[in-house]
Amino acid sequence: MLSIEHVSKAFGGLVALDEVSFHVTGGEIVGLIGPNGSGKTTCVNTISGLYKPTSGRVDLDGSPLSVLPAHRIVRRGVGRTFQNLRLLRELSVLDNIRVAQGARVRSIATWCGFGPQAEGLDLEADALRLLEKVGLRGRADALAGKLSYGQQKRLEVARALATRPRFVLLDEPAGGMNVDDIDTLKQLMRAMRDEGIGLLLIEHNMSFVMDVCDRLIVLNFGKKLAEGSPAEIRNHSEVIDAYLGRA
Amino acid sequence: MLLEDLINGLLFGATYSLVAIGFTLIFGVIHRLNIAHGATIMVSAYAGAAVSILLGGKSYGALLAAFVASVTTGATLGILIERVAFRPLKDAGYLAPFATTAGITIILEELFLKLSRVVPIFHPEYTPFPSPLEDLSFHAGPIYLRGVYVVIFIVAIALMAALGFWVDRTRSGRAMRTVEQNPLVARLMGIDVGRVELTAFAVASGLAGAAGCLIGVSVGTVGPFMGTNLLMISFVVIVLGGLGSIRGAMVGGLVVGVVESMTVSLLSARYKQAVLFGLLFLVLVIRPEGLLARRAVVRD
Amino acid sequence: MGYATTILSLAGLNVLFALSVYITFAIGQFSLAQVGFWALGAYGTAMLTTLWGWPLWPALLASGGVCALLGIALGYPCLRLRGFYLALATLGFSETVRVLFQNLEYQIPLKGVPSGPSGVLGFRNVAVTTGIWDIFGFMLVLVILLVWLNHSRIGLAVAATREDDVVAPFMGINIVFAKVAAFMLAAMAAGIGGGLYAGFTSYISPDDFGFHMTLLGILFVAIGGTRTFYGPMLAAAILTVLPEFFRFLAEYRLIFYGALVVVLMTLRPRGLIDERVDAAVRRWFARKPREA
Secondary structure, three states: OEEEEEEEEEEOOEEEEEEEEEEEOOOOEEEEEOOOOOOHHHHHHHHHOOOOOOEEEEEEOOEEOOOOOHHHHHHHOEEEOOOOOOOOOOOEHHHHHHHHHHHHOOOHHHHHOOOOEEOOEEHHHHHHHHHHHOOOHHHOOOEHHHOOHHHHHHHHHHHHHOOOOOEEEEEOOOOOOOHHHHHHHHHHHHHHHHOOOEEEEEOOOHHHHHHHOOEEEEEEOOEEEEEEOHHHHHOOHHHHHHHHOOO | OHHHHHHHHHHHHHHHHHHHHHHHHHHHHHOOOOOOHHHHHHHHHHHHHHHHHHOOOOOHHHHHHHHHHHHHHHHHHHHHHHHHHHHHHOOOOOHHHHHHHHHHHHHHHHHHHHHHHHOOOOOOOOEEOOOOOOOOEEEEOOEEEEHHHHHHHHHHHHHHHHHHHHHHHOHHHHHHHHHHHOHHHHHHOOOOHHHHHHHHHHHHHHHHHHHHHHHHHHHOEEOOOHHHHHHHHHHHHHHHHOOOOHHHHHHHHHHHHHHHHHHHHHOOHHHHHHHHHHHHHHHHHHOOOOOOOOOOOOOO | OOHHHHHHHHHHHHHHHHHHHHHHHHOOOOOOOHHHHHHHHHHHHHHHHHHHOOOHHHHHHHHHHHHHHHHHHHHOHHHHOOHHHHHHHHHHHHHHHHHHHHOOEOOEEEOOEEEOOEHHHOEOOOOOOOOHHHHHHHHHHHHHHHHHHHHOHHHHHHHHHHHOOOOHHHHOOOHHHHHHHHHHHHHHHHHHHHHHHHHHHOOEOHHHHOHHHHHHHHHHHHHHOOOOOHHHHHHHHHHHHHHHHHHHHHHHHHHHHHHHHHHHHHHOOOOOOOHHHHHHHHHHHOOOOOOO
């Protein structure tokens, strides 16, 4: 279980997160929603290790995560995607996956080697299977920068998956996607959930959120405003006020 | 004595400000470093020295003519450098103009090394820059100020004030600031970005020319490699003041002038470079964005 | 020493310098500290071989080792600097080293003659211990190392760090380790290169290691291209050997050199070995069919 306990994050005088607490278990999709500027991205950045919390802690199965540097957090099994896509554009699609697979490599000997087989893992086959899953198998050798926007978003997710995470933080994965791509994304996310991965999703596309999430957490001005099922949240008066600017 | 050195350092530091302002102005507009800035100073200084020598070097008229020669040489050279070393490499990343301006620096330095041996009015190694200011001095109480330093300080401040006026109050200056902040938006607003860039180069290099003349007059000589040394010093100035900040360069130059002067009088001239670069290192490690930058980098 | 051997040795030394500058560029760091390490290696090796009679390679490894440690020490504070600021800080380091040697006076009598570094005057009569095979042998070692790193998973991690060091940690890459390791390797390569240089020219002075050498390093990677290690090697070789064919230009040689640089850069703005050439070379080497 990924637990966020009383996490606050301040930048100088600006308090972006204020004593936020919630948890994510494996096999569920949790949506993190709220008006613009409510601290959703800061929250994901803090969990994934881009920022260190000013106070509070993030734990994974009881052991502290927030004291670790970002690359160790990834190796513990918490992956993420970026809203504005941080792909390695000059590398091929397959190489993007290969780089991320490095997170699974434990020994120096493997780092120094060339082979796809390492430590009993068939990394190359895994990489191709992963690309198959997101529908990019045919573009394995293309430069990541040359893919279409929808394809790039899928590669972003695949890259997060390549680290074999137990939890994935998705930062606006559906932004700018057309209906077909969104359906593919939903299928992908449900498949991940069914495999036991816990997903935390930031998304503005409300119909997407309501359809795919098991549970919702609402932030406003850096504080947790509400938590519940999509149905509960949809009718929650304070949430509606927050979105309409009355809060 | 100490106060005297401090004031002299402050006065001379104004020339460092001029050099650094030109360098940082170019960076602000095209986000590239003009390594040939140093060579521009050097060539302009030689132009000024030549005019001064040819006109006898003892009248204020000759000095004024030399100054004009330096500024126009600088501006012209700046435009040439923009056309040759920057314009063709717009899409080539930051390293390419580094190389072309380095190449131009090599060409100019070697050219003037050769010229200083061949042209009769020049001398190999150091060519004198005569001026009527050589024997001028002021006494403010017990403090002895070299007249030259006072004059160059006044001229430098006047130039910086003029620059400030141009940047804040004129249309072309404001256009330049717009391009600095967002070239795409500037283009959409109908600003001719190419012309702004050229103007920035001309102004910055004109300032470099002025600095070349002022430094040549106050030191008394010019040499083919004077530009490189000045460029290194302006690096320190820019780190102190923040890259891209004109006001920072202004203040930074004065600070560096004082530090240099203090080092020479308290330690020895041999440690000048070491102290300056030690200072640069310290500032970069503690506050990379420059001492005078307003926005601190969000470090997380 | 024959003319051809001399030119090849000089070219080899420049290639080594180019490689040491390339190493930090490969990971995305614009570092100009290699000039300082070259100087340290030169003086260190010169003193060990000339003043205390050490054989060449132990002296090289000792100076190189010290440079490696200094490279680590320098690499850590430089982690928080980027772009121009990193270039400046490392330039500051190199300049400080140069000033250090401008003030270093340490002489002991050898066969009655005082020998050793004498400040601004430099270090004369350094023992000539470098042979052309020392230079090319070390170059071969470096090249093998770089090729190997390139093809291993480490190479992928380096490419990722260089392309985007914000996302690289999220792929499990320890960028602190990677960057400091690159600094260390570059420092060591420069240190050994500098030692070989001292043993070759037999006279070193602080002015050898100034801004102009820094410019040279930048020229090698700019003209050669920063995508591959062999690009800067090629640029260094060309820029050393080509001017020799224009010896008849006498004092105008360096002017020609500067013009050559400007022309090369304008013709090939992304370097001699840019993305297209690099891709073509890779394709040529990867001509076996991919397993499905």
